[in-house]
Amino acid sequence: MIGVTAGAAERALAPAGPARGPVDLTGPRARVPGRSLEEVVRPFEEAGRGITFLDGRDRRTLTYRELAGRAAAVAQRLGEFGVRPGDRVAANAGNDLDTVALLMGVWFAGAAFVSLPKPSRRDAGRFARDFGQLLKACDCAFAVTEDTESELAAFGGLKVIPAAALRGLEPLTRGVPDALIGDTALIQFTSGSVSMPKGVAIGSSTLAGHIDMLRRHYQLEPDHDRIVSWLPLYHDMGLIAAFLQALIARVDLVLMPPTSFAYGPATWLNTLAAERGTFTAAPDFAYRMAATVPYDSGLDLSGVRVSLCGGERVNPRTMRDFQTATEPLGLLPGALIPSYGLAENVVGVSSPTHGLGPRVGPGGHVPLGAPMPGVAVRAPEGPVPGPVLIRGAYLFDGYHTIDGFIPAARGGWHDTGDDGFIHDGELHVVGRRAEVASIAGRNVFAEDIEAVVRDTAGAAVGACAAFRLHSDDQRFGLMVEVPPSTARAGDGIGELGSGIRAAVRDALGVRVATVQVVRVGTIPRTTSGKVQRAHCRQLHAEGTLGRRLLAAID
Numbered sequence: 001m002i003g004v005t006a007g008a009a010e011r012a013l014a015p016a017g018p019a020r021g022p023v024d025l026t027g028p029r030a031r032v033p034g035r036s037l038e039e040v041v042r043p044f045e046e047a048g049r050g051i052t053f054l055d056g057r058d059r060r061t062l063t064y065r066e067l068a069g070r071a072a073a074v075a076q077r078l079g080e081f082g083v084r085p086g087d088r089v090a091a092n093a094g095n096d097l098d099t100v101a102l103l104m105g106v107w108f109a110g111a112a113f114v115s116l117p118k119p120s121r122r123d124a125g126r127f128a129r130d131f132g133q134l135l136k137a138c139d140c141a142f143a144v145t146e147d148t149e150s151e152l153a154a155f156g157g158l159k160v161i162p163a164a165a166l167r168g169l170e171p172l173t174r175g176v177p178d179a180l181i182g183d184t185a186l187i188q189f190t191s192g193s194v195s196m197p198k199g200v201a202i203g204s205s206t207l208a209g210h211i212d213m214l215r216r217h218y219q220l221e222p223d224h225d226r227i228v229s230w231l232p233l234y235h236d237m238g239l240i241a242a243f244l245q246a247l248i249a250r251v252d253l254v255l256m257p258p259t260s261f262a263y264g265p266a267t268w269l270n271t272l273a274a275e276r277g278t279f280t281a282a283p284d285f286a287y288r289m290a291a292t293v294p295y296d297s298g299l300d301l302s303g304v305r306v307s308l309c310g311g312e313r314v315n316p317r318t319m320r321d322f323q324t325a326t327e328p329l330g331l332l333p334g335a336l337i338p339s340y341g342l343a344e345n346v347v348g349v350s351s352p353t354h355g356l357g358p359r360v361g362p363g364g365h366v367p368l369g370a371p372m373p374g375v376a377v378r379a380p381e382g383p384v385p386g387p388v389l390i391r392g393a394y395l396f397d398g399y400h401t402i403d404g405f406i407p408a409a410r411g412g413w414h415d416t417g418d419d420g421f422i423h424d425g426e427l428h429v430v431g432r433r434a435e436v437a438s439i440a441g442r443n444v445f446a447e448d449i450e451a452v453v454r455d456t457a458g459a460a461v462g463a464c465a466a467f468r469l470h471s472d473d474q475r476f477g478l479m480v481e482v483p484p485s486t487a488r489a490g491d492g493i494g495e496l497g498s499g500i501r502a503a504v505r506d507a508l509g510v511r512v513a514t515v516q517v518v519r520v521g522t523i524p525r526t527t528s529g530k531v532q533r534a535h536c537r538q539l540h541a542e543g544t545l546g547r548r549l550l551a552a553i554d
Helices: 063-082 097-108 124-137 151-156 204-217 237-248 258-263 266-274 284-290 316-329 446-460 484-489 493-508 534-542
Strands: 022-027 051-056 058-063 088-092 114-117 142-145 158-161 183-187 199-203 226-231 252-257 279-282 306-308 337-339 375-380 386-391 398-401 405-407 413-425 427-434 434-438 442-445 464-469 477-480 514-519 551-554
Touching: 051 063, 058 063, 063 097, 063 279, 088 097, 124 183, 142 151, 183 204, 183 226, 199 204, 226 237, 226 266, 237 252, 237 279, 237 337, 258 266, 266 279, 266 284, 266 316, 266 534, 279 284, 284 316, 316 446, 375 413, 427 442, 427 446, 442 446, 446 464, 446 477, 446 493, 464 534, 477 493, 477 534, 484 493, 493 514, 493 551
Parallel strands: 051 252, 088 114, 088 142, 114 183, 142 158, 226 252, 226 279, 279 306, 306 337, 477 514
Antiparallel strands: 022 375, 051 058, 183 199, 199 398, 375 386, 386 413, 398 405, 413 427, 434 442, 464 477, 514 551
16 A cells, blocks of 8 residues: 655645735846857867767767867858758757767758757657648748658748768868847747747857856856766756756866666766766656666766756655765765756746755745846746746747747746746746636645656656546546566556545645556656646547556556
């Protein structure tokens, strides 16, 4: 039987009634960036520092000057394929030299980079259809791809640039393309956790200003800092918080493929220690996984000064478990920094410069700091949550959707779609408004249910997703993945599901309508690793899980 932990039992749910009046928090004034985006992505002057690409035992280091020469050659070749300033070039971004040279080369050529996530094999057809339509809608003309018969390019009506044609080029030292980057520098897609992804258009000056703000906010210095990251470059945390922040600060970056963490969670901290990293970042689920694996007692993390946690709701138990696991390894409590951000504000919204160790605010929610410089946040005064709104210097230009471009409100407030509150000068985010139900006079968020499952089931559950039912949007369904060993054993799976439902009832006073226990890999995820609740709701309604469904408790 699954018991209810103290952390889950003490979690207080907010009444469904009106929140208290909104409170505005404004970060320090934004500075004018020291470099334009053109200067940021053409680091010919930096010969001493650069990027180390790690992939298993393979290790390759290039200085920023060498990367600039390669990017210039890529830009020249892109021009031969017809790419002109202001054009848009789409590609799947991997954590490798080819991607970095392509990304910088697109900007060298004055074009915008359209960052595509990696498609899953199971949803390859759907990915090509959906993103092909999105690319057509956002006037993207080119796609760099390994597949010259790309289904994605066909759906989008794109001209294919073979990835092989951009490899092995002689770096340029003369005749370097120096086109100005157009108004739009980057189009990155929303996670699609609750709806169809949308292309978020980021302006050139906005992007340059934001990464310069991050550099100043976290006080990155070339002589002292070294960023270590496995986060995918097709996601905003990996692309902007790691790669672009390293590029503007001209600090060393160690870049690993995302699979290095997926196949071995200990690899992240082992590499962080071995490379003497001082800065890293990851979502909550990564900290949760990293806290459960063994480490060598000689591992030294005392040099880490910033370890950001963001990208999804930060669970207080995750923070406590991670601190417990890493304290013997020398990680200082102040290095662990919960944060909040979204693509519509480039990446960062709120974060302290230094952590205060794992903290819990009203209702068991983790404080996420005050707004960053140049950012303003509006939310109710806690503890009753309400809409979280943002505005400031780094808001996106608008959304590219299948139905056309939707401009962002200039100078106004942007609704993040999250609910939260402000307490003691810090933002607390509760959950996505699209996945909340009013039950017995209280607001229950999908994230509340998922947190109880993780807190109470522990290693018995690999992942979980709560979702409102199609038939009754005031009731939740729950999909729970179990490890292969549990799935093979078969015995006790139904009891596990019943125990999970009882734990949610005891902790939150909510009866989950159905619990589906499924095999690992069944729950669909976004490109950043978030569970796709809308897709889970669809799978439940269609009843098409087949052999992936191990037990259903209704």
